[in-house]
Amino acid sequence: MSIDQLKSSGLLELYVMGNVTESEQLMIEKAIADNPSLKQEIKDIEESLEAYAQLNAIPTDVSTKPMILAMLDYSERLKNGEVPIPAPSLSPQSEISDFLPWLERSDMQEPDEYEAMHGKIISADDHKTTMIVWLKHGAPDETHIDEIEKFLVCEGSCNIIIGDQTHSLTTGDYIAIPLFVNHRVEVTSNEPCKVILERAAA
Numbered sequence: 737m738s739i740d741q742l743k744s745s746g747l748l749e750l751y752v753m754g755n756v757t758e759s760e761q762l763m764i765e766k767a768i769a770d771n772p773s774l775k776q777e778i779k780d781i782e783e784s785l786e787a788y789a790q791l792n793a794i795p796t797d798v799s800t801k802p803m804i805l806a807m808l809d810y811s812e813r814l815k816n817g818e819v820p821i822p823a824p825s826l827s828p829q830s831e832i833s834d835f836l837p838w839l840e841r842s843d844m845q846e847p848d849e850y851e852a853m854h855g856k857i858i859s860a861d862d863h864k865t866t867m868i869v870w871l872k873h874g875a876p877d878e879t880h881i882d883e884i885e886k887f888l889v890c891e892g893s894c895n896i897i898i899g900d901q902t903h904s905l906t907t908g909d910y911i912a913i914p915l916f917v918n919h920r921v922e923v924t925s926n927e928p929c930k931v932i933l934e935r936a937a938a
Contacts, residue, residue: 737763737767739767739771739773739774742764742767742774743777747760747764748764748774748777748778748781749781749785751764751778752778752781752782752785753785798851798852798853798875798876799853799875799876799878801851802850802851802853802854802855802869803855805855806855806856806857806867807857807860809856809857810856810857810860813843820859820860821837821859822859822861823835823838823858823859823864823866823932823934825864825934825936826866826886826887826888826910826912826932826934827886827910828910830888830910830932831908832888832890832907832908832932835858835868835888835890835932838856838858838868839868839890843856844856844858844868846870846928846930850870850872851872852871852872852873853869853870853871853872853875854869854870855867855868855869855870855933856868858932862937863936863937864934864935864936864937865934865935865936866932866933866934867932867933867934868890868930868931868932868933869930869931869932869933870928870929870930871894871921871923871928871929871930871931872923872928873922873923874894874920874921874922874923875920875921876920877918877919877920878918878919878920879916879917879918879919880913880915880916880935880938881915881916881938882915882937882938883935883936883937883938884912884913884915884934884935884936884937884938885912885913885933885934885935886910886911886912886913886933886934886935886936887905887910887911887912887913887931887932887933887934888908888909888910888931888932889905889906889907889908889909889910889929889930889931890907890930890931890932891907891925891927891928891929891930892906892907892923892924892925892927892928892929892930893905893906893907893923893924893925893929894921894922894923894924894925894929894931895921895922895924896911896913896919896920896921896922897919897920897921897922898913898914898917898918898919899917899918899919904924915938
């Protein structure tokens with residue numbers, strides 16, 4: 737296959753996306769080694785695909801990235817030998833002291849820099865995930881249809897707007913969010929609001 741045929745075949749685009757057979761990969765890599773000009777072609781394809789992806793990216797809310805990062809962090813901690821300890825379930829009787837084994841851990845402190853939200857998973861299983869969450873400004877509107885969300889405020893204060901009702905919470909306060917009702921969080925303290933967040937299957 738000539739260089740012009742290779743360029744027009746679509747194989748270089750598939751190669752960049754990692755979607756070629758082993759024999760095609762070997763053939764393309766040999767062609768790149770024999771024709772250094774193909775390196776620029778590959779670079780141009782990579783930049784074009786990245787620009788296309790950015791142009792068509794679906795915007796996410798401020799909580800999506802921190803939640804994904806928290807899950808990756810927890811998975812890495814387990815791989816490195818952390819023994820999971822189930823967190824107590826949140827209830828109206830919950831106290832901040834119930835979570836001191838996690839709140840006092842040096843690896844579960846607020847980072848110096850983060851965007852609007854940061855989280856560290858305390859424990860997670862198929863039924864329930866419990867996290868320490870720091871909110872600088874709040875959390876966007878959401879409605880849960882299959883999980884019960886509960887909060888225990890550890891530091892700072894916030895308003896949780898559930899439907900058309902505003903609940904003002906401060907350190908030590910607990911609240912459960914009902915299913916099928918839109919809600920959002922607005923931080924009212926100067927410092928980030930630090931909460932224990934539990935999401936359990938309904």
